[in-house]
Amino acid sequence: HIDHAGAAGELAERLGLPIIGPHEADQFWIDGLPGQSKMFGFPPAQAFTPTRWLHDGDTVTVGDCTLAVRHCPGHTPGHVVFYSAEARRAFVGDVLFAGSIGRTDFPQGDHDTLIASIKQRLWPMGDDTVFIPGHGPESTFGRERRTNPYVADR
Numbered sequence: 554h555i556d557h558a559g560a561a562g563e564l565a566e567r568l569g570l571p572i573i574g575p576h577e578a579d580q581f582w583i584d585g586l587p588g589q590s591k592m593f594g595f596p597p598a599q600a601f602t603p604t605r606w607l608h609d610g611d612t613v614t615v616g617d618c619t620l621a622v623r624h625c626p627g628h629t630p631g632h633v634v635f636y637s638a639e640a641r642r643a644f645v646g647d648v649l650f651a652g653s654i655g656r657t658d659f660p661q662g663d664h665d666t667l668i669a670s671i672k673q674r675l676w677p678m679g680d681d682t683v684f685i686p687g688h689g690p691e692s693t694f695g696r697e698r699r700t701n702p703y704v705a706d707r
Contacts, residue, residue: 562601571604579631627667628655651692
């Protein structure tokens, strides 16, 4: 969405950088960035095609850190999460929040798919894993399993 990727195309072009990810199921969102920027009053955005698409099980390296890629659809069909087992950290974007979950009312969002992604793709990373959401405070998967009204273990 525009609030996460609005300047990616311009930065990549200006700095000669590759764009890695997300999963190709989100190309329609990337193609819609110019319209989203107008609709929500953001600076003009340009569409792009990533240099490399990401798939479940891929890895990406940032500096000395290698992150595992987990495809977690539901908020968007191509949403990916980045996980460092060594650091016990997951960058989850808008899939999960402290006390809430991502929206599923956007085109191709799906509530049941999002819940399944959280429970099947995130919970196995461990209760002690800290997650960094796209908005708001950090939490742990264990805390959300106990208290989050949308995904708490029953």
